[in-house]
Amino acid sequence: MNASSRRPLPEIRHILPHESTVEAELIERAFAAGPYGHLPKSAERRYFERDTAGRAASGAVLVSVDDDGRVTGTASVLRAATPYSRVAVPGEAEIRLLAVDPATQGAGLGEALMRASLEAALEWGADALVLDTGAANTRAQALYERLGFDRVPAREAAVSSVEVEALVYRYALQQRDDxxxxxxxxxxxxxxxxxxxxxxxxxxxxxxxxxxxxxxxxxxxxxxxxxxxxxxxxxxxxxxxxxxxxxxxxxxxxxxxxxxxxxxxxxxxxxxxxxxxxxxxxxxxxxxxxxxxxxxxxxxxxxxxxxxxxxxxxxxxxxxxxxxxxxxxxxxxxxxxxxxxxxxxxxxxxxxxxxxxxx
Incomplete structure (x- = not known):
């Protein structure tokens, strides 16, 4: 398949204030349908998912919307050293809460949101875009590797837990150190x-x-x-x-x-x-x-x-x-x-x- 024969790209833009509740509900549905949906969710995690304004203040919250204006996917692109960033080092950007409505899976929204997130980090002049995901989330891993992300094993122990073995990925965006x-x-x-x-x-x-x-x-x-x-x-x-x-x-x-x-x-x-x-x-x-x-x-x-x-x-x-x-x-x-x-x-x-x- 070449670029000219791909599906038309969805509209991806910054979230609007009135979409915050819808976005948080979409994240909850998406994670419940994923490989870790059976795990109990801490109060801290719930607050993180619902704090759309806080995530936007730390960088940008992007959403994909359909022809009727419904939010179908979301991704939070965060600057390093902001409250919700956890694997980025200074100079990097981090993506968290990449989520696609389970009802729209298979439409290419995960890839489109990842590409838009990479471009957002590029616009900031970030050294790289980084993320972590669970070892059981093999579909996500396949996406990241297809897009050209590299594994960073040295950062994985810091974000792994008894319940979730974390994998960290990085996509370099700058071509020269100087x-x-x-x-x-x-x-x-x-x-x-x-x-x-x-x-x-x-x-x-x-x-x-x-x-x-x-x-x-x-x-x-x-x-x-x-x-x-x-x-x-x-x-x-x-x-x-x-x-x-x-x-x-x-x-x-x-x-x-x-x-x-x-x-x-x-x-x-x-x-x-x-x-x-x-x-x-x-x-x-x-x-x-x-x-x-x-x-x-x-x-x-x-x-x-x-x-x-x-x-x-x-x-x-x-x-x-x-x-x-x-x-x-x-x-x-x-x-x-x-x-x-x-x-x-x-x-x-x-x-x-x-x-x-x-x-």
Whole structure:
């Protein structure tokens, strides 16, 4: 099965205040139907499941909803060192209470919620997303392993008990120790605007209209994702790239099952640090998390260094999608198109839908 033939993704979003009771009831049903549903539940555990607001304050509570707006699944993504996090170390995010309504099992909601949780942690700039699950929850384990999580046995004894042998899993999200990639903050928009405009001006002849489009970072961030690469030690901004939010596109180039990106730029002082390649690898990682079949982009013929980068990273020209772009002054150029098949466009990553009820 490839990404283009998968079921339409459910809507996954942050929980709304009025859905808290429904979400807590769903968690209770899901865990009761799971392999540990026979175990007595402590008062502390009951409070944890019902404290939706507390979990949201520690990170984010995501829910999947059907066409009628009913909550069908949930996952809590928590920052390390918050009250309900228990296996994450500083810099990591943790997922807890992944639960799918037993009535909707087999629809792929467990996998969709896991992918959305990974992306939420990526947006924060987390080093990794971690979780623990019981050894008897084999369906959950199969899901995590299919998505690319690795076991961390060294952390398991601390969260195991007489009743439940715990397994800990980790998915690395950052590719280098010296650089962090995360979503841009609102107060960084002006600096990012200057960074990307300057980067484009080095290789590209900018018309007034195109310069304004490149510089409109704040407006772009309202509809799309503006990512920044930062120095892990100093926090200095090193580069940026923009992608669409799940289900959308940031250019006319993208087709169904594809992820496109635009406005890749590296600060002058950060050149020759591999930041451009890192940001493209970040987009490829995002494509894997979303399960897309291909990552695509447009670039101009003057941007030779960018073309060399894409060639080196395994992108190929999409000649059939190229066209002549006419500038406002009447001049024109051939808009080049590149694409690379996603590492996740395989049966291993897009196989049978998850039947996980809870983890």
């Amino acid at each position: 650089v962090r990639v995360r979503l841009m903050r609102d107060d960084e928009a002006e600096f990012v605007s200057e960074l990307v405009e300057s980067a484009y001006a080095v290789d590209f002849t900018l018309t007034d209209d195109y310069r304004a489009s490149i510089a409109a970072v704040g407006e772009r961030a309202r509809d799309h994702q503006v990512w920044v690469a930062t120095d892990a030690a100093s926090g200095a901004l090193l580069g940026t790239v923009s992608t669409p939010r799940p289900g959308g596109a940031i250019s006319p180039l993208a087709r169904g099952g594809e992820l496109d990106f635009r406005f890749l730029g590296v600060a002058a002082e950060a050149r020759r640090r591999g930041i451009g390649a890192l940001l493209v690898d970040h987009v490829l990682l995002l494509g894997r998390l979303r399960g897309v079949r291909r990552v695509v982009l447009n670039t101009g013929p003057e941007m030779v260094s960018a073309q060399r980068l894409y060639d080196r990273l395994g992108f190929e020209r999409l000649h059939e999608r190229e066209y002549h772009f006419t500038r406002s002054d009447g001049s024109s150029f051939l808009m080049l198109a590149y694409g690379r098949e996603s590492d996740d466009a395989t049966d291993a990553a897009t196989g049978a839908a998850s039947k996980t009820s809870a983890a």
